[in-house]
Amino acid sequence: xxxxxxxxxxxxxxxxxxxxxxxxxxxxxxxxxxxxxxxxxxxxxxxxxxxxxxxxxxxxxxxxxxxxxxxxxxxxxxxxxxxxxxxxxxxxxxxxxxx
Numbered sequence: 001x002x003x004x005x006x007x008x009x010x011x012x013x014x015x016x017x018x019x020x021x022x023x024x025x026x027x028x029x030x031x032x033x034x035x036x037x038x039x040x041x042x043x044x045x046x047x048x049x050x051x052x053x054x055x056x057x058x059x060x061x062x063x064x065x066x067x068x069x070x071x072x073x074x075x076x077x078x079x080x081x082x083x084x085x086x087x088x089x090x091x092x093x094x095x096x097x098x099x
Contacts, residue, residue: 046080049073 053073056066 042084043081046077046084049080050077053077 050073053070056070056073
């Protein structure tokens with residue numbers, strides 16, 4: 001193995017720094033976040049449907065067509081909570097924290 005000696009050229013001077021006052025523009029204004037009241041209402045509706053289904057399930061132990069209604073209410077409640085969760089999780093959380 002050999003050793004190669006490398007000699008670097010002298011360093012070039014950097015650019016001149018600006019003098020005086022620098023004009024800065026203000027950052028853009030943030031838009032107002034959407035009202036969370038509508039999202040709260042949309043989250044409450046599937047919960048109420050699930051609670052109603054639970055009440056019907058314990059009230060009507062006989063079976064029959066009421067079982068289909070209760071099953072449908074559980075299904076609607078589950079789908080509603082999935083849709084609401086997916087739509088609210090994609091929102092801009094940073095804007096809410098800043099506001």
